[in-house]
Amino acid sequence: MTTIAIDILGGDEGSKPIVAGLVLAMKKKKDFKAILVGVRQDVEHLIHKKFTDRVSYVECDDVISMTDHATDALKRKNSSAYIAIDLVKQGQADAYVSAGHSGASMSLATLRIGRIKGVTRPAIATIMPTISGTSLVLDVGANVDCDANNLFEFAIMGKIYAKDVLGIEEPLVGLLSNGEEESKGNETTKEAFGLCEKIPSFVGNVEGTDVFNGTCDVIVCDGFVGNIMLKTAEGVADTITGLIKQNLRRSLVSITGAVLMRKVFKNLKLKVDYAEYGGAPLLGVKAPVIIAHGKSNAKAIKNAVFQAISVSQSNINEDIENKLQKYKGK
């Protein structure tokens, strides 16, 4: 039985969608409990009677807001993120889920729960939709300045997550660069290329287009590039969807068009909707930490909870430690 500590105060929309997501998850899966960190009376009525014995509470009303600095998180000992992370540190919970300040979650997890042996820097991984399925991209925000060794560790951690949690037998790993040839890249990625060649399923450099065409399962970059890549993808998707809608409105005998398109957009949404993939796992810390989007709806939280359970029930952290030891011993 996995126990998940959930920060119900983080998140742009308050506690409601978070608890609603938990309830959706409980309906589907029986093998976990939750400790909710937040204001009990605000959410207790949202929990169905049959689930009440799987839910406990830690009262808390301080939340690290999006405008706070991540570096202040360590001093905010009564905040929901701090308390939820500490439940994991103390062994009362196995995993952590939050839709709050991602930098705060990251700092707290790294400094309070601690890094896996051999990991220099934890990384945030995110699942991107591709034309044929999904790909895992890391880092997407935690580390803006990376050296070659950081990127190499991200490659190892990403590959193990793809294998142990996503169930891909031999995940292909690519290094995000400005061209496919080995000669492409900036100084750091060129050096990382050399290190990654030790990994048997390393496919070499990949380009921005490869993130979405299913060329490989794991895509490695620093957090600066990862963030820009992610936001660019969002921007293009929004622009195209906007243009299509504009054009449809302008050019079609509208009813017919609108009805026809609704189905297309619904299908499309299934593929590009981030809620579908839940949150972003923080890889490299000693316990499962899932960072959900601030705007997460109930479905996204449900999927983040499922991720937390999957990570918790996998051997990912042991495997990361062993693999890094093996490669670094070489």
Place this chain on the structure above:
Amino acid sequence: MTTIAIDILGGDEGSKPIVAGLVLAMKKKKDFKAILVGVRQDVEHLIHKKFTDRVSYVECDDVISMTDHATDALKRKNSSAYIAIDLVKQGQADAYVSAGHSGASMSLATLRIGRIKGVTRPAIATIMPTISGTSLVLDVGANVDCDANNLFEFAIMGKIYAKDVLGIEEPLVGLLSNGEEESKGNETTKEAFGLCEKIPSFVGNVEGTDVFNGTCDVIVCDGFVGNIMLKTAEGVADTITGLIKQNLRRSLVSITGAVLMRKVFKNLKLKVDYAEYGGAPLLGVKAPVIIAHGKSNAKAIKNAVFQAISVSQSNINEDIENKLQKYKGK
């Protein structure tokens, strides 16, 4: 009267679309001549009789292919790119257009034509479609490792191009980063932020989403990030278009849907079609150099020729020199 040296051997589809593009441009504009560098007999019949006195030829059958190294370009003195660049260097032509090896064009232009005084590194700028118009992004490939001063110079050059060539009165300049706050960025962009604050219309950090939403007119990044951003945008656009078509085929009583959608896609294409914007200007060299996409069709070449004329008839290079002197004197 502007004279443009055109490398008609570079380009994935051979000389035909390039010369066809030139003819389209000549139909529209009377104020330029062209010197074609390539195999005369392959293309002479494509030039309408009334334009023959505006076209001259330099025979050449060597081309720097996409698999060649840019660094070899200087030794390939009989290649079409080398000869066309030299026509500009010798003053026989005012501007250069090529759909060939972009790295080769860049090296040749930088080393043979030379940099504008005060410019440390020339940069390739590209025009991106936004929901409300266009934005200029630089660098997109020339310089993978940049320091803060390089980024600052790109900001100045981009702003002057937007003003002098695109006709934007007071172009807004943004620095591509992983968040809007001044505290965001990697070490280099944080330092560049400080330098760019001298520019009156500097809006600060912008994110990947801002490239397409019209937040600013000029977006500055290094060539590594620029390339990944560009390819990501392409990848997402292709994936979404693919998904839409797949879904349409699957779900619609197809004839109706297809007819309705054709119009939408046509409108959409106008907005996202790179051909619409011609080529990418190389900023910071002493003469107008327009680098067109290897897959350029006639329309793209026509627009690249128009760009070459516009740059040629502007004061951009003088303005860049003066502005850099002014800022660096401070």
